[in-house]
Amino acid sequence: MxxxxxxxxxxxxxxxxxxxxxxxxxxxxxxxxxxxxxxxxxxxxxxxxxxxxxxxxxxxxxxxxxxxxxxxxxxxxxxxxxxxxxVEPLPLVEVVRTWYGRRPMAVGTGSGSALAEALLAHLGLRRYFDAVVAADHVQHHKPAPDTFLLCAERMGVSPTRCVVFEDADFGLQAARAAGMDVVDVRLL
Known part of the structure; x- marks a missing residue:
């Protein structure tokens, strides 16, 4: 898909x-x-x-x-x-595991980097991601596109060739503003 x-x-x-x-x-x-x-x-x-x-x-x-x-x-x-x-992972983690090694992947979060890194490491998920971009890495936060644009940059992928998985309205707006396709996981 x-x-x-x-x-x-x-x-x-x-x-x-x-x-x-x-x-x-x-x-x-x-x-x-x-x-x-x-x-x-x-x-x-x-x-x-x-x-x-x-x-x-x-x-x-x-x-x-x-x-x-x-x-x-x-x-x-x-x-x-x-x-x-x-904390427990949600079912979408299966998409991460399926695509690991096949496509570069990143996390773009409104949480701070210390918390994001700690949680991903604690659950054994950090290794799947080429980049983790957190609130303290960008000046303009969601709904601005900066978080997702920096993810694309760190993965070495054009923004227009990325898809974002999001559950919040601000995140959906940010992905669209970045020129990326977006999956509203609330609808899955």
Whole structure:
């Protein structure tokens, strides 16, 4: 089915790994420590965005005076602690295993590189990917195309010859803006 593509790019959270419930649990925990309300709809609407961007929105909703980068760091520490104990790969990992060695592949994620690398390594998946491009590798995040364009560059593949697997609206927009075909894994 993917023979016509020269490179395959995968979002991580909610696409390759079942991390979304844990991200929400971590946000609840961290916001609770600060006496802030967790707005699940706001978080889901921002899926694919870097943590500091989500933190900024949650701070705004709560009319709080906190640093979004510090809040995101707190949340990432909570996520890392929780995820390394319970994260599981999603069925799309079979596509990765099937195409390994046949096409270059990359991960393009809104998570930070330390968390992405730790999770992929912990599950024995890092070896499948030629590149991992995370939020701290680009200046403009999803829905901007930068994450996926850098994936293509690091794989040595023209963007127009790539397909992206995504589960978030921002990621779908980013893939299209990069001139790439995209598979909405929510429809699989």
């Amino acid at each position: 993917y023979e016509r593509y020269a490179g395959l790019i995968f979002d991580m959270d909610g696409t390759l790994l079942d991390t979304e419930p844990t991200h929400r649990k971590a946000w609840r925990e961290v916001l609770g420590r600060h006496g802030l309300r967790f707005d699940e709809q706001a978080v889901v609407a921002l899926n694919g965005s870097p943590g500091w961007h989500i933190a900024r929105k949650l701070i705004e909703i709560n009319h709080a005076d906190l640093d979004p980068y510090s809040l995101a760091d707190e949340k990432n520490a909570a996520v890392r602690r929780m995820l390394l104990d319970c």
